[in-house]
Amino acid sequence: MKKDAFYHALKVVSTACTGCTHCMHVCPTSAIRIKHGKAVIDEAACTDCGMCLKSCPQHAIIVAQDDFAEILRFPFRVILLPTVFIGQFGEDITEEQIFAELHNLGFDYVIEVDKATGLLLEGTKRYMAEHPEQRPFISNFCPAIVRLIQVRFPSLIPHIIRLKQAMDITAAYVRKKYIDLGIPEKDIGVFYVTQCAAKIAAIKCPVGEERSSVDGVINMDFIYNKLRLSLNQHKGEPVREIPEQYHLPPQALRWTQSGGEAANYEGRCLAIDEIHNVIDILEKIENDELGDIDFLELRACDHSCAGGALTTNNRFLTLERLKKRGEYYIAHHLSSVNKMPRYADFLSRQMQLNGEILPRPIEKLDEDxxxxxxxxxxxxxxxxxxxxxxxxxxxxxxxxxxxxxxxxxxxxxxxxxxxxxxxxxxxxxxxxxxxxxxxxxxxxxxxxxxxxx
Amino acid sequence: MEFNYNLEGGNFSRAGAASSEVKKLLKQLNVSPALIKRIVIALYEAEVNVVAHAYEGVMNVVFDNQTIRVKITDKGPGIPDIGLAMQEGYSTASPKVREMGFGAGMGLPNMKKNCDSLSIESQVGVGTTVTMITHLQ
Structure with missing residues (x-):
């Protein structure tokens, strides 16, 4: 896969753009100008937060995705889902139906990345104990926030936690599991369903990591439409039983929601969502106005991933669905069948990111x-x-x-x-x-x- | 290059605004992040001092090729004993101000720590002038 120096997933479709300036006014890093009647994004300043896409009345800003047909080149196809994907559907569509239809669409294994949050939580607690000098810790969960810090708050880079996130841990887990079961590594294709542009950019051009364990991305709105169509076509048919079907505990379901990380750590932990709110807090942190913060969970989207640019459902309805899923888990005394801990040592060893997060300040007028x-x-x-x-x-x-x-x-x-x-x-x-x-x-x-x- | 920012005594909701503006300028000048941090911490302390103790003030910022020189002049009660005020933990802040999280008695010592040179002139009943100079390279 080609790795551009600063890959950006957000693209302006110039035939659709009318130069209306909506995007230009909402961009938190002032990365957009109008030239010849079209919006132009400055790649050095863009954080892939997706504010421009959400504000565009012409739907002229899109998220570039991999060719879906490419996926079929891999004999063994894995689809990684963020938990908000299940939240895109109403309660009339069960998790079992969603998993089954993804198999019908050609995937051999379906897994939600938030299965890895248990391991990640343990790993993060260990990391915090080993790196007390980094306090206040800033979560690297949201790739748009990591990029925002690189371009606007480079002095805060040393506070960013340097661990793989759930998506990469899960990808590494699935890969290892099926290699151990005898499938050649080159035959395994791992694809992530993304709710936002920033996750794509993080896969194509990871910050502080050589390469991502994910082979490609599928836009959430795209796979949602495909799945809805498939569900309609198989209406009334018995739902195929999927061996890997499981239930996720509430802690894992909450991870991508606002507060989902911050609730787990000791001390003074703040959870901030929406990029302008994040900027406001980062200004204060940079000024040392807030003394004793231990952990910052920062997310670019309003209501975190439920508000991602590629989601289709109303973010409040998404959260309602996920809440009910968690309540069902508790009410039915379910337990999560999670085989990932068997690989805990293997996954924990490679959880640490060693590459540098480079400052890319956009505000400087000159080097001299x-x-x-x-x-x-x-x-x-x-x-x-x-x-x-x-x-x-x-x-x-x-x-x-x-x-x-x-x-x-x-x-x-x-x-x-x-x-x-x-x-x-x-x-x-x-x-x-x-x-x-x-x-x-x-x-x-x-x-x-x-x-x- | 000179900039002036008005500071309003008692308006805690705006405390830090001037320091943030200066921070933007320092970023534009490509000053190293670590140095920006030092300067801004000192400025913020000085700004909060005016808000917490004085009636009004001005933050005057002058850049040249080597240094940033900040002069914060306020009209206020003044400092009767500067030596005492420089001691860590010494504070004359009212309980109301302390409730807001300010007034821990670290202001002046923190400013001294985070600039290259600090001078304070004060006249009781008239006001205080704090000058801080830091080299930018």
Whole structure:
């Protein structure tokens, strides 16, 4: 699998994008500009949080996924599910039906990654005891948050826990299990159903890890549609019995929900969801405003993974379904058939991540302090003339960011429509030049329909 | 390059806002994360001091190629004994302020620890001026 330096799963479909600026205004790292009437994402600043996708009224931002047909190349196919996948379905569809239909779709083994949370919890507690200097610990659960810290809060990188997450532990487990059962390693294909763009980016371009144990990804909305169709086709037929069918205990079900990690550790543990809330807390941590925090669970999406960009169900209904699943487990005195602990030693040994998490600061104006200072002075001068209404008509989200782009040679002061009016009145710019400038930002077609009024 | 931020005595909900703004500037100047952390901790302490003790103040920040020089001037009660105030654990904060998690008596010592040079001038009944200088490289 090709590994780009900074792989991003979020792509703009330029034929669908109207340059409406919704995404540009919500991006937490100001990674989006409008050029020629289309949104353009700056790969260095993007964290794959998915806010742009959720805000797009044209559905012009998509998550690139692997070709589903590629999966069939592997003779033995494993599908890894996050628990929120079951939550996408109403109670009329049972877990048994979902597992059976995934087999009907061509998978040989179905497993939810949160089966590994027991091992991960033990591993994390050991890790915390061994690395007290890292306190406050920041969970590396959400890949968008790890990337956010790299680009906006590099000073907090040393606090990030360096352990494999449930998805990778489960993938390693399944692989080992079937190799031990005699299936050649190259024949085993492990695919993860993802609820968000960030998990894809983490698989294609893992941070602090050589390669991911997962071979490919399937977008949750895609497999949901396939499964619904298949369920309809097999309506009324007896549900096929799947040998690996199991029940998950409430602790594992809660892991991907807000508070699911934080509830397990000693001391002062905070659970924060939604990326702007996370930024707010990280600012405080960076200022040392919150003294005695022990553990931070930080998730980019509102209501954590239930609010992922590729989910199909309402996040509150997802949580309701998962809650009922947990209650059923308790009411029926079920026990989890989890064979993973048999491999506990093998999995624990490789749980630690050894690669570096590199700082990738996006805010610096220049490597050289003297040059950066000159640019900062220039920004201050530019800000005195810009209107500070943050209208976005220049193709940048705020006046401040336009000024930043100007000093970096990525934009011109005349992109500001207020400036254009002043320059036109002063005769420094002809009306034709002003129009041409706007057309460069917004595309020619936005200026061609005037006769239709 | 000079920046000024107004500080409002008693407004704890905004305490830290000026320090956060300065932090953004330090990130733009590509100052190392460890150094940013030191500077911001010192600034935050100074900012909270004004909010907790004074009526109003100004944080004046001047960058040159080598240093950041921050002068925090407030109108307030002043410090009668600076030597005593520099001792760890010594605090004149009211119980109300302590309830909010401030006023542990670590402010000035913490500021001294986290900057290259600290000077304090104070006049009882008039106000206090704290100057902190830190080298950026």
């Amino acid at each position: 302090l003297t040059v950066a200072l000159q640019k900062m002075e220039k920004i201050a001068r530019i800000m005195k003339v810009l209107p500070q209404v943050d209208c976005g008509a220049c193709g940048a989200p705020t006046c401040q960011i336009l000024a930043h782009d100007i000093v970096q040679g990525k934009a011109k002061l005349s992109q500001c429509i207020f400036m254009q009016k002043i320059l036109t009145q002063e005769g420094a710019l002809t009306p034709e030049e002003s129009l041409a400038m706007s057309a460069e930002i917004w595309g020619d077609e936005k200026f061609e329909n005037i006769e239709q009024i």
